[in-house]
Amino acid sequence: APYLFGNTGLGDLSLPELTDFLTGHQAGVSVGVDDNGASLSGSAVPGDLEILFQLVNKKLNAPRRDAAAETSFLKQVEESLKNQQDLPQQVYQNEIQRILNGGAPRSKPVTADRIGEVAPDKAAQFYSDFFRGGAGYTFTITGDVDEAVLKPLVETYLASLPAGKETPVKD
Numbered sequence: 475a476p477y478l479f480g481n482t483g484l485g486d487l488s489l490p491e492l493t494d495f496l497t498g499h500q501a502g503v504s505v506g507v508d509d510n511g512a513s514l515s516g517s518a519v520p521g522d523l524e525i526l527f528q529l530v531n532k533k534l535n536a537p538r539r540d541a542a543a544e545t546s547f548l549k550q551v552e553e554s555l556k557n558q559q560d561l562p563q564q565v566y567q568n569e570i571q572r573i574l575n576g577g578a579p580r581s582k583p584v585t586a587d588r589i590g591e592v593a594p595d596k597a598a599q600f601y602s603d604f605f606r607g608g609a610g611y612t613f614t615i616t617g618d619v620d621e622a623v624l625k626p627l628v629e630t631y632l633a634s635l636p637a638g639k640e641t642p643v644k645d
Contacts, residue, residue: 475507475537475597475598475600475601475604476504476505476506476507476601476605477547477551478537478544478547478548478592478594478597478601479537479538479597479598479601480504480505481543481547482537482538482539482540482543482544482547483538483540483543484529484532484533484538485532485535485538486538487538488538488540488543489543496525499518499522499525500518500519500522501516501517501518501519501522501523501525501526501529502516502517502518502526502529503515503516503526503529503530503533504516505533505605507604509580512604512605514530514533514534514605514611516529516530520617520618520619520620520623523619523623523624523627524627527627527628527630527631527632528631530631530632531631531632531634531635533605534605534606534607534608534611534635535605535606535607535635535636536598536601536602536606537598537601537602537605539594539598541594544594548589548592548594551584551589552586552589552590555584555585555586555589556586559585559586567583568583568585571583606636607635607636607637608632608635608636608637609637613628613632
């Protein structure tokens with residue numbers, strides 16, 4: 475879900491529009507999901523701090539849905555996986571992963587054959603469940619930041635996030 479919706483744009487902006495918007499700025503945010511939960515990380519130069527907070531705010535809202543971009547991204551991933559599937563090192567890596575994880579569904583390697591299992595609607599629901607609002611997140615801000623500049627940005631872009639719900643940890 476984070477990879478899929480990281481390639482559809484953000485908020486009202488398509489991916490090309492977002493790329494144009496960020497041209498000349500040094501700010502970026504990424505989200506991820508692993509066995510330990512969801513994470514969000516970003517960075518910016520001091521002059522682009524507000525853009526960073528805008529990006530964080532948008533990432534913690536519903537994903538941007540764009541059927542054409544979703545289909546295009548999944549097709550690109552499928553083609554890339556087809557090109558890799560016969561490489562000895564990829565076959566070896568997939569087999570090691572399968573053996574080490576006992577074939578657990580969450581640890582199966584993504585292959586060209588499996589990419590068709592991705593359901594964008596389910597991915598959007600998953601994304602919304604994990605990233606909607608600020609509940610459960612601890613925001614740590616480090617670097618060369620003037621507290622007088624930071625406070626209104628936190629109040630505007632983080633405090634305004636919907637509370638959402640914390641997702642309990644499930645084994």
